[in-house]
Amino acid sequence: MKFLDQCKIYVKSGDGGPGSISFRREKFVEMGGPDGGNGGRGGDVIFIAIKELNTLIDFRYAQHFRAKNGDNGAGQMRSGADGADIIIQVPVGTEILDEDQETVLLDMIEPGQTVKFLKGGDGGFGNAHYKSATNQAPRKMTPGWKGVERGLWLRLKLIADAGLVGLPNAGKSTFLASCTAAKPKIADYPFTTLHPNLGVVKAGDKEFVLADIPGLIEGAHEGHGLGDRFLGHIERTAVVLHLIDITQDEPWKAYKTIRNELAEYGNGLEDKPEIVALNKCDALGKELSEDVAKEFKKKTKVLPILISGVSKEGVDKTLFALNDIIQRTRAGTLDEEE
Missing domain, CATH: 3.40.50.300 (P-loop containing nucleotide triphosphate hydrolases)
Structure with missing residues (x-):
């Protein structure tokens, strides 16, 4: 196995799904009202320290990691599914640094240590969210909030006595x-x-x-x-x-x-x-x-x-x-x- 102790990667949390504009349409139901659901939340970027790894060589061939986006909201008050998280496994002893290669953002020193690094964007609201006594048929929705994207450096410092x-x-x-x-x-x-x-x-x-x-x-x-x-x-x-x-x-x-x-x-x-x-x-x-x-x-x-x-x-x-x-x-x- 080749040894690699420093590399650069790019990570992005998922975007939130947009809400839906929808109205209830059903036989014998007059003026059913808004029933647009909310969008799903974007996936998170999660780092986990693995005891069995001792090199960063895997990151030479895969440098971009993106969590899944949340799904769109839908009619009948259906919320979109949340996006799947992206889990990045690193060796115990890995430091996660900002792009300046000096600022330490995370230090993964315990086996099994799990850190949610970037939070996915929240889903947007469907038009049912904006229903009120004065606006009973809103035609308004919000797009999902964007995820966060950034470049990182990984630096491995082996754990030895x-x-x-x-x-x-x-x-x-x-x-x-x-x-x-x-x-x-x-x-x-x-x-x-x-x-x-x-x-x-x-x-x-x-x-x-x-x-x-x-x-x-x-x-x-x-x-x-x-x-x-x-x-x-x-x-x-x-x-x-x-x-x-x-x-x-x-x-x-x-x-x-x-x-x-x-x-x-x-x-x-x-x-x-x-x-x-x-x-x-x-x-x-x-x-x-x-x-x-x-x-x-x-x-x-x-x-x-x-x-x-x-x-x-x-x-x-x-x-x-x-x-x-x-x-x-x-x-x-x-x-x-x-």
């Missing part, structure tokens, strides 16, 4: 594959990962969802590389796991590069709880890896965990550290302890 960040080729996909059943593409070149991947991690008797996003490079917030658009997928996470390739020269510079990109992106990412892990330590050996970790701490004031996604060294320790922060966040005790 923890997010992986790092430069390209830091071993994020290897780490995800080592601790979950996810099967991301893994290769020895930058930007192997072109779209986010999710995996379910088991830490003891607890489970949480881990998101792997494409690597960031310096200047990502200005659109370099794949840009920072995928950072939206870790906005909702409780903790960030920052993976750094220990085999590169001066890994602390990579750490500062990513920290700067998170700060430039904003939306609170730079303030999220963070666990830093130096990956690929199996390539350097234990002693050299520990020396690099000491130098890393001296340069950044951050104590990293030494791990290897290939040999799984330090992976369990990292997962339990992530799970600890996630559980405390869910319980609302993280800020209190800090």
Whole structure:
């Protein structure tokens, strides 16, 4: 399945049906009076969040969604049928934005969440509605009220408990594959990962969802590389796991590069709880890896965990550290302890 996390759609609620001008015509009934019915109400535009969806790819092939119009009123006091609603299913975590791509109109974050977004137009009145003591044979009706039409942007932010960040080729996909059943593409070149991947991690008797996003490079917030658009997928996470390739020269510079990109992106990412892990330590050996970790701490004031996604060294320790922060966040005790 292809991954799509942003698209534009057009929605329109149904128009109300017009009322009817009609008079009762029946044998032995003189001056039967007006009996024109009202028009039906137009259909609504309804959004519903579906847990089973994880991409917006369906909206690449269908961008226009229109609710049905209400039917016309008729004689014998018959009101028109209401128009059918249009129900638009979106993945959990979808933001619905105005055409400026900045104003958030809806945030669909709960499975089964249902929101009536646009109300259909009301039906018009038939001439029976205007009957009065002074006007007993009105020849007046009203057309239905128009529905509302507008363009919208859908932006998907995946719901995950923890997010992986790092430069390209830091071993994020290897780490995800080592601790979950996810099967991301893994290769020895930058930007192997072109779209986010999710995996379910088991830490003891607890489970949480881990998101792997494409690597960031310096200047990502200005659109370099794949840009920072995928950072939206870790906005909702409780903790960030920052993976750094220990085999590169001066890994602390990579750490500062990513920290700067998170700060430039904003939306609170730079303030999220963070666990830093130096990956690929199996390539350097234990002693050299520990020396690099000491130098890393001296340069950044951050104590990293030494791990290897290939040999799984330090992976369990990292997962339990992530799970600890996630559980405390869910319980609302993280800020209190800090």
